[in-house]
Amino acid sequence: MKLGLAVTLLGISATTWAQTPAPRPTQEPVPEPDVRPAPEPVYGTATTTDWGEGQVITIDGNDSWATAYTSSSAEDFFFNYFTGGSPTDPDLQLVTEALEEMMEQRLQGGEQVSSGWGRSATIYGGYNVGASRVEGYGVIFNITESSFRFSNGEVAGIVTDELVSVIQDFLMTYGDLIDGLEPNDKITVLAKETIASTVTANTVRRSGSLMVVSPSSSNAVQLRVSVTKKDLGKLYSGTSQDDFRAKYITVERTEPTEASGNSQISIFANLLKKRFSTRELDRFVALSTPTFEYIPDLGVVFHLRGSNIGRSSVAPVIITTERFVREFSTEVADDLADEVEDELDAANEAYVEQYENFQNQLVEFVVRYGRTLNFLTPNERIIVKVTVPGCTKCDLPDRFDVVVTKDVIDDLAAGKISLEQAAKKVTIN
Structure with a gap:
């Protein structure tokens, strides 16, 4: 029988599933045990223990009674669960997704690349762009290195003019849609171009040349493309896009020798x-x-x-079954709610x-x-x-x-x- 594990951690409630008695954590689905009578609710303190790729949440040190296991880590699971889907800056989130979509459409996705040594690898799609506001500066978009991954585990940085063109078009099309900027604030897009240290890809269909580098390499050239908020208005007062690119969008590359502070x-x-x-x-x-x-x-x-x-000693944990919850009398339910409320108040104070x-x-x-x-x-x-x-x-x-x-x-x-x-x-x- 599946048991609902309601985990209340520092004022945050989520429901995940566990088995009773709990098997050792595994990445494979765990078969359901035979149906058993519903147990009494159990209250206790949640602690976590590292185990392989994830963590075990244990009640009062008794992991044979009931545990909940999350793949990856308990912190990442709860962090993603509670912060995903409700961005605090939805306007910036939409514009970020527009840049990702433009890159997806105009850059590579699944092409074969070949090297001068006869090696080849497949480029996989997926573009990761982070965005943040910096008071007194503007907005920074950061195209991470993980956006360009190859089947051989190496990481690529695009060194073609096409990436610059995509970013320029993005700034001209969507830059003016970012609210809350002052006239002198900047909108900057950053990307790392990597200098080949393992394999140089000579040809890529539809994308020109690439350079491939292992993730541990420090030979990274930072590409920075910027525009000032007030200059975007010139696009609507007769300035052509070609002239705007040349006069108002700044494209800079910081060479490794200039980025001595990276270490x-x-x-x-x-x-x-x-x-x-x-x-x-x-x-x-x-x-x-x-x-x-x-x-x-x-x-x-x-x-x-x-x-x-996952690291608080005041986090209350309650284990029940759905059937048990439905059979609660009003009095028992109210007492339980009051007890949980007291635990939550203590957790929030902490x-x-x-x-x-x-x-x-x-x-x-x-x-x-x-x-x-x-x-x-x-x-x-x-x-x-x-x-x-x-x-x-x-x-x-x-x-x-x-x-x-x-x-x-x-x-x-x-x-x-x-x-x-x-x-x-x-x-x-």
Whole structure:
């Protein structure tokens, strides 16, 4: 019989399924056991244990009683479940999907490529574009390297003029549809062009030449295509598209020799992940190593996904069957609802405390370790864009930015200001 496992974690409720007694986690579907009488509800504390590619949620340490297993990881499952499908910026989401669709239609998808050594691979479709707003700058679209994957596991960066053309057309067609921008704000699209270190593909049908590189290679050229919001109006006042491309859209490539700070940024991102990857309960953690991009005159932008889901000692867990729930008397149901409500209130109070501690610790990390990004100019910024799961009963945003200019960090390093004074100069948007 299938048992409904209602997992309430920090004010968030979801329903997944488990077996009783639970089998060892497996990637294959588990056969249903013989039907048994409905058990009594069980209350307990949810903890998680790493197991292979995923995690086991255990009640009060008794994993022989009931467990729930999610493929990938418990944090990713709940994060995607609760944040997917309801973007906080639907306008930006629509425009992002337009860029993905344009790339899908005009660039490669499933063609064969051949190398100078007689090797070949198949390009698979699928284009991943991230988008974020940066206060005082505008909007940044980031075409990730995972957008261009090959059957041999290598990663490709497009070096053709066609990619630039697609981005330019996107900016001219959809840039003016992005709301909330100031006239001097920029709309920037970033992509990484990789320099061949393993295989050079000489021919690709319909796409010109490509370069293929292993994901571990640091030989990446960053392509940056930008336009200013106010200039887009010239498209409606007689400027032809060809003239607009030439005069108002900036296309820049940052060569590896010019991007000497890449290793510094990468180390900073790894340290940021390790700083918030503790196994302690009741605190926020980083779900993965932050992604990042460097934009001259703006600075470095890091993207960090944080969560405390699956790691809270106050998370209540209730196991029932659908039939048992239907047979509840009103009195029992009301008592159960009150008990769960009390647990949720306690979980939300803990969430608020953990959230505030996470922000304070993140600010301290940025101002202390920001000095290692010594290639930044004093006016450039370190920006950490954070996304965390929402809270059902607390008025806390699920996204915030931590922003500090490099001159503040330089003053701290020089002893001109204290750590506390530097932290007060950090902006949280």
